Amino acid sequence: MDWIERLNEAIRYIEENLTGEIEHEKLGQIACCSAYHFQRMFAYIAGMPLSEYIRKRRMSLAAVDLQSSNAKIIDVATKYGYASPTAFNRAFQSVHGVNPSSVKSEGIAIKSFPPITIKITVKGVEEMNYRIETKEAFRIVGKSFPLSREIEQNFSEVPQMWQGTVLDGSLEKNNLADES
Numbered sequence: 001m002d003w004i005e006r007l008n009e010a011i012r013y014i015e016e017n018l019t020g021e022i023e024h025e026k027l028g029q030i031a032c033c034s035a036y037h038f039q040r041m042f043a044y045i046a047g048m049p050l051s052e053y054i055r056k057r058r059m060s061l062a063a064v065d066l067q068s069s070n071a072k073i074i075d076v077a078t079k080y081g082y083a084s085p086t087a088f089n090r091a092f093q094s095v096h097g098v099n100p101s102s103v104k105s106e107g108i109a110i111k112s113f114p115p116i117t118i119k120i121t122v123k124g125v126e127e128m129n130y131r132i133e134t135k136e137a138f139r140i141v142g143k144s145f146p147l148s149r150e151i152e153q154n155f156s157e158v159p160q161m162w163q164g165t166v167l168d169g170s171l172e173k174n175n176l177a178d179e180s
Contacts (some may be wrong), residue, residue, distance in 0.1 A: 006031045007045070007118045010038065015115050018058050019079050024050075046116055056113040059095035062088075063110045066103045073100045143170065 010030040024035035077088030
């Protein structure tokens, strides 16, 4: 079993336990890494933190439960691991933009977040035709500017340098776009 299959197996574990406790250590075991590294890999690959993914999946299923049954909001909140209706309400609104009680109304739009599946696509296997061309000599113009070892300081000094270059006319004077 390779690492992509292991990550997908961990996601299956999440899906099977959305109404129960999801043990991060178990996710790490399934993926053959620590819980910490699993969460980092997941966030990098999925583009969202693991906790956000789990919350969005739970809220998707909770919305379906509320729309398709006469279940009480407190029962749905408890089913998806929320001890208080206030916490459930807050999580539900953050995902769907509406409160749980309004979902039962007809015409209310909710969001659905389907389970993710991790796949790898390899690109660059195609051959590429190229040629090398010889160009005539050309001139490159630049402006020397000493940078600070403090990166944050450069964020304010470099824009000032460019502003000064525009104001003193050296940018237009050395503009090569007009030359033929």
